[in-house]
Amino acid sequence: MAKYKIGWMPGDGVGVDVMDATRIVLDKLGFDAEYVPGDIGWEFWKTEANPLPDRTIEMLNNVDAALFGAITSLPKEEAEAALIPELRGTGKVYRSPIVRLRQEFNLRTNLRPCKAYSGNPLNFKDGLDMVVFRQNTEGLYMGVEWHPLPQEVRDVMKRTHPAQMRVLEETANEDIAVSTRIFTRKGCQQIVRDAFEYARKFGYKTVTVVEKPNVVRETSGLMVREARKIAKDYPGIDLWETNIDAMCMWLIKNPEQYGVMVSSNMFGDILSDLCAQLVGGLGFACSGNIGDKVAVFEPSHGSAPKYVGMNKVNPIAMILSAKMMLDYLGEIDMAKKLEGAVAAVIAEGKVRTYDMGGTSTTTAMAEAIAAKC
Ligand code: IPM
Ligand code: MG
Secondary structure: HHHHHEEEEEEOHHHHHHHHHHHHHHHHHHOOOEEEEEOOOOHHHHHOOOOOHHHHHHHHHOOOOEEEOOOOOOOOHHHHHHOOOOHHHOOOOOOOHHHHHHHHHOOEEEEEEOOOOOOOOOOOOOOOEEEEEEOOOOHHHHHHHEEOOOOHHHHHHHHHHHHHHHOOOOOOOOOOOOOOOEOOOOHHHHHHHHHHHHHHOOOEEEEEEEEOOOOOOOHHHHHHHHHHHHHHOOOOOOEEEEHHHHHEEEEOHHHHOOEEEEOOOHHHHHHHHHHHHHHHOOOOEEEEOOOOOOEEEEEEOOOOHHHHHOOOOOOOHHHHHHHHHHHHOOOOHHHHHHHHHHHHHHHHOOOOOOHHOOOOOHHHHHHHHHHHO
């Protein structure tokens, strides 16, 4: 029997290419796993009106960790039009399967390391080493939304916020859409604590909480207040507080000043794309969705439909996500070897995918990394 059971979910688009590439590297490392395939993505939306079938959830309940490639997500109307005829008009609503997965398995921590490997022609600055902790289940991603606005919700808002609601007096319910931003104290505490623990373990001197408590007083306020309390348990690590807008500016100006950052779901989503671009873009952006029972590792990039089947995209984001999985499973030596191999290939500069200004294929990049393992 293999040592680990790993959920294998390529998804669609270039997810398939980057997962195949990752397999080359994991096999070379001698990672002892049974890979259990899982259906997820656009294909299953079109034919079953469910991009995350129950059988996939069942599978994930029985693995040690999972790798996930990418999926296509389209807005409401386009999703409806893509369904096979017999499923159209049945009231099924497309929900991003990765967002659902995060909630279904309470994968509350999204960990996104952004490191500038030396020799990467895409680095904004050399030497950057940042990590974003994004709360992964709450906030604007909870999916508590209305359009049109139900009258009872309107009544509550009018009662609790009469002054603010005055501007909506003339606007009909059909013309109002509301998306809620729900934070829990526990959610804030857990993500902040994860960030501090990581900072302590890997020797980062600061944790920056990135919110907007001067305007979004209740939710961002809760996060920042909890961060201040938790910071007291970590002498020697400074808590910095920065607003999300200013943070985007500071990260362009002085990115080397930042280490660990922690934020809520949507702000963390935005922040992690910015950080990814500072270290070479989405081709290098790896991530882990971590819960108490299982963890799903995925590149931050999407399915890039225009590159499908071209064996063209950079697999490094996916390969580094597999490296994070190895760390999570406690295969520290293997993880180090893999990261060293990635760093060596980048430093050498002989094999470069199109985003890095080269012409190497996805497979060639994987083989070069495997050769260095
Ligand atoms: C990410 C992505 C996802 C998100 C999308 C694909 C739903 O942007 O993982 O950052 O918004 O979380
Ligand atoms: Mg994103």
